[in-house]
Amino acid sequence: MSSHVPAVSSGGRIALAGATGRIGSALAASLVADPASVVALTRDPQTARLADTTAVVAVDFDQPGSLEAALHGAQRLCIAHGTSLRQVRNESALIDAAVKVGGAHVVKVSSMGPPSTLPPFAWHIAIEAHVAKQPLGYTVLRPSAFVDILHRAGSQVAAGTWGGAAGEGLVTFIDTCDVAEVARAALLAALEPGTQRVHHLTGSRSWSMPQIAEELSRLLGRQILYEHRTPAAQRELLLRSGLNAFGADLLLGLDTVFRASALAETTSTVEELTGHAPRSVPAWLAENRDVFSTSEPVRACRSHRRTVSLQPHSVAGRPCHACRTHLPMGVVKAPWCNAGLSPACVRPTAHQYVSKKGGFRDKSLSLPELCPAFRLNTLPFTCR
Ligand SMILES: NC(=O)c1ccc[n+]([C@@H]2O[C@H](COP(=O)([O-])OP(=O)(O)OC[C@H]3O[C@@H](n4cnc5c(N)ncnc54)[C@H](OP(=O)(O)O)[C@@H]3O)[C@@H](O)[C@H]2O)c1
Numbered sequence: 001m002s003s004h005v006p007a008v009s010s011g012g013r014i015a016l017a018g019a020t021g022r023i024g025s026a027l028a029a030s031l032v033a034d035p036a037s038v039v040a041l042t043r044d045p046q047t048a049r050l051a052d053t054t055a056v057v058a059v060d061f062d063q064p065g066s067l068e069a070a071l072h073g074a075q076r077l078c079i080a081h082g083t084s085l086r087q088v089r090n091e092s093a094l095i096d097a098a099v100k101v102g103g104a105h106v107v108k109v110s111s112m113g114p115p116s117t118l119p120p121f122a123w124h125i126a127i128e129a130h131v132a133k134q135p136l137g138y139t140v141l142r143p144s145a146f147v148d149i150l151h152r153a154g155s156q157v158a159a160g161t162w163g164g165a166a167g168e169g170l171v172t173f174i175d176t177c178d179v180a181e182v183a184r185a186a187l188l189a190a191l192e193p194g195t196q197r198v199h200h201l202t203g204s205r206s207w208s209m210p211q212i213a214e215e216l217s218r219l220l221g222r223q224i225l226y227e228h229r230t231p232a233a234q235r236e237l238l239l240r241s242g243l244n245a246f247g248a249d250l251l252l253g254l255d256t257v258f259r260a261s262a263l264a265e266t267t268s269t270v271e272e273l274t275g276h277a278p279r280s281v282p283a284w285l286a287e288n289r290d291v292f293s294t295s296e297p298v299r300a301c302r303s304h305r306r307t308v309s310l311q312p313h314s315v316a317g318r319p320c321h322a323c324r325t326h327l328p329m330g331v332v333k334a335p336w337c338n339a340g341l342s343p344a345c346v347r348p349t350a351h352q353y354v355s356k357k358g359g360f361r362d363k364s365l366s367l368p369e370l371c372p373a374f375r376l377n378t379l380p381f382t383c384r
Helices: 022-031 064-071 087-100 121-132 147-159 176-188 209-220 231-240 245-259 269-274 281-287 372-376
Strands: 013-017 037-042 055-058 076-079 105-109 138-143 196-201 298-301 306-309 353-356 359-362
Touching: 013 022, 022 037, 022 176, 037 064, 055 064, 064 087, 076 087, 076 176, 087 105, 087 121, 105 121, 105 176, 121 138, 138 176, 147 209, 147 281, 176 196, 176 269, 196 269, 209 281, 231 245
Parallel strands: 013 037, 013 076, 037 055, 076 105, 105 138, 138 196
Antiparallel strands: 298 306, 353 359
16 A cells, blocks of 8 residues: 555445544545445434445444344455444454454454553554454555544634643644545555554654644734643543543543643654645634634533533635535634534534534433533534
């Protein structure tokens, strides 16, 4: 896979697990023009909004037969599943099903990070260990932290309360569009049977939180500070913001990894595999400028009786993940949206919270283990 022009196995079948998610929806949209037949595996086909050319198949992770049927004839399987307590079980079940029906080459979206007991790092390590034992080829993609996670900081930056326990640690954030592009290249590459590859995917330079605060200060024309907190103080704040213990520890774990500069590595892999340099953090901040400009009021989630903070979002200047429409400045502001989508595509999917007259309706919560506040600002939107 050294060329950035992928060698497509024409007419081949590509199965996408997680096609409705952040990486998955961008990937599914990018595959539309390729000469492959794409099938999206989802737990909820009713609400999966994908291109007409993408077949949608319902799967139940507790019914291995449904996974095997969905993977029948697939030459490639991409796993880009969301973080949940079921992640190891679900992804291992998919891998087992792929083995049973003939061994598609697996492209697994994993995570860059140290050997660790912290989720989700530990979960990805367990899944990678599982796939390594199987009689099939695989490409493991280990992205650094997604720059999109800075969405969480938006209202805090606006309110002057941004801070955390990441210290001066360095992180080479990556744009999720770059991860999706690399996944596309990995799926379309011509491969020898049994090929096993691992790629570390990063942005082009590392950033500390105070450096990001400086960049935001330049962008917003006012001083933005990152308040240094102890892990205990940060945990307390996260819990008070409405996160449950699991969600708070997950975010604190990220700060721990950031503080140790465990994600400071910079690789040239994105450029080698896509033919262009990774998108930069300043570009992402500029595209998402509005996220850091307004602090929305905190509202209560009716279903879960927890408070969640909504962040307005502008996708100005960024092409829609789904339909690739390029948006002029300031066109879209959807308070519950964090994905770069055109107005026509801003529509909730299965596991999203729908704003209704100031409240929320839990349409179909797929992550009961996680607090809504953790998920809310990381939810993807897909095309009508
Ligand atoms: N955030 C980061 O900084 C970062 C960095 C490196 C790596 N990663 C990894 O990248 C991977 C993909 O992330 P993403 O943000 O694209 O995922 P996501 O949007 O949160 O979720 C992707 C899809 O996973 C499917 N899914 C299946 N079982 C699920 C379950 N039990 N709970 C939740 N979703 C489930 C859902 O599709 P259906 O509802 O259609 O079934 C969902 O749309 C994750 O494994 C994550 O750990 C993240």
